[in-house]
Structure formats: structure tokens, C-alpha cells
Amino acid sequence: MFPSSDEKYRNLIKEAQQLADDNVVDVNERQVQLMFFSVGGYPFALHGSNIREILHIGQITTIPGVSELFLGVINIRGEIDSVLHLSRLLGCKPFIQTPKSRIAIAVLDGIRTGIAVDSVDNIIDVAIRTLDHHVASLNEPVRSLACGQVSFENQIVPLLDLKQIYSRLA
Template sequence: MDNEKNEIHLEDLNTLDSGAVKWISGLEKPDKASQEIEEEEYERYIAVLLGEKEVAFRVIDIEAILDVPRITPVPGLPDYILGICNVRGEITSVVDVRKILGINVQRQKTRRERAAEKMIILRGELYSVGFIVDSVLDVLRVAERSIVKISAADGELAHISQFARGLFTRVGEEGRDNDVILIDTEKLLSTRELMQFQ
């Protein structure tokens, strides 16, 4: 399969307003002046589904969104390291990010659910890594004032709070509000679990 045809590049993400992420070509980018004003007021995030939780990563931290490639397991590594894969000629570690974030999945996925999976390549200061997500949901425009901090004592969010910038509320299906956990990429990629295998 030609990976280039199955990738969503940053240049495509930057042309999208709110709405499901999809392959769009031929759209003009916003002019520089309006883009600068928008960037001063908002940050763009990609919302994804992990189990029953919605989390989001900043667009500027995302190298690519791909169909899940062939992953080669590496014996002797922890179960959250799914293996390695070849992305445009580079060997990339692939991680089950749900286990790092403490998100439990209680049941086996259906074939349809597996078909919806994507791999997000996150780029940090020191290295990049691939995370498997259950599906890509939306492109969010998030203002700093709309982020609600998560307390380390906040019940089921206590563990994930160490990797989060906070919560953002987006309008989901049928007009219902959904809380999205905004992930701090550097905090996530700085964890001992990931650093020791890079």
C-alpha cells in the first residue's frame, strides 16, 4: 500500500476548520495576516478516541496521521511497546498510548473498529514516536481561557493529569458536550517508559 496516499499531512490539517478530519486536497491556505491573528488567539488540536476517552494532541506536535502500517513486534519489551514500523524510510517505535495514559479497554475490538484505527506520529524535541488511536474525531480550535485544569486528586483523571494541559469541552454528536483531555506532548514523551526505549 502506498503510504503517501493514506497520510494526512500538516499542510492539509491547517486548512481545516472544525469538523471531522478527512482527506482534502486543493484548498487554499488562509492568508498570512488572518493566520497570524488566529494563531494568537487559538491553538489547533486533533481530537482522537482512546477507549471511551477523548484526548487531543496539538497539530504542531503531529508529524503525520497514517493508516496503521505493518508493525514488527520486538521480543522482550514491555507490552505497551507494540513494535517498530517503517515510516518513509525511518524506523519508528509504535506504542499503545492507552496503557501509558492509564486508559483501560475492557473488550476486544470489532473488525470495523480496527479498520477505524490510525497511527499518529508525535514529534518531540528529542525523538518521534507512533501512537495507535481508535479513531480520529475532530479538529479543535482551543483558546487558552477555555482550558480547565485537571487536579491530581480528580478521581479517574488522576493518573492522566500528569500528561495533560487540561480539559476542553467540545460539542459532540446530537449537540452533547464532550470533555476532551488536552495532552502535553513534551510531558508525555518525557516519561521514563518511553525515554528508555528511544
């Protein structure tokens, strides 16, 4: 037997209330800004508070004898900044510049460097409660550079720790 129109109406109202409850956002909930990007075909995130600007890739000047973790240096309005070869540090396939490639200028504790990424996919505010600080499920070398994981576009994305990245460069 088919449900009556009253039953259909009640079911629709119930479904609508459930959807509304699922999409309620607590405006007082603490948030953190994250930059989602890809390197070597894999998604990653960094705290947005450490990112000063995102640039199209211009000319990167290589410096002989510098660590293979650096692509070289760039000139940004008269300031010379190093450019980190993050894909090499993460053990991903090598960085190849494309029209979507960017350099994210990161700053932490007064140290400023460019980070070459395949693409910047989004910069959004995420509820702090959604961050998972467990990194045991990540493979090395990503695990040692991550401070957690976060869900983004139906994927679990490693949240990289800029302090850990910088410690590998010293």
C-alpha cells in the first residue's frame, strides 16, 4: 500500500528538519584558516596564518651548491626569497611548473620562504573541532612533517606543520 499524502508530508518535513540540523553552523565555534593545495598529485593543507601571499610562479633563479630541497630564489618586489622544493621533502614526484602552479610565501618565527605547489585549491575557515591530530596513519616522510589531518572535498588531507618543515631545512 502507498503512503497517504499526510504521511508523505510528515516524512518530507522530517527529512527537511534533519537536513537543516545537519547544516547548522555555530557562529561562536572556533575556526582556523587553512590553505589547501596539491603537491606531486596529492592534497595537503597548511595553516593560513603562516601564508602571507600566493604568487604566480615567475623566474626562479637556481643557486649552485644549494640543497636539493630548494628550487632556487625569486625576487618579490626587491626582496629575495628562497623557494622550497616541497615535493622533494615529501617524497612526491618532482615539481613540474604548470599554469596552475603557485608559490605560497610562508612566514614562521621570522623565517620567510616560498613554497612551490602544483596548485592552490582553496583557502577556507575550518572548525577547530574537525581537525584530527592523529598522524600515525600517515606514511613517512609525510607523518614527520604533519601535525594532523582534516577532511576536505571528501578526502582526508594531511595538515603540514611549517615548524617541522623548517626544522628539516636547517
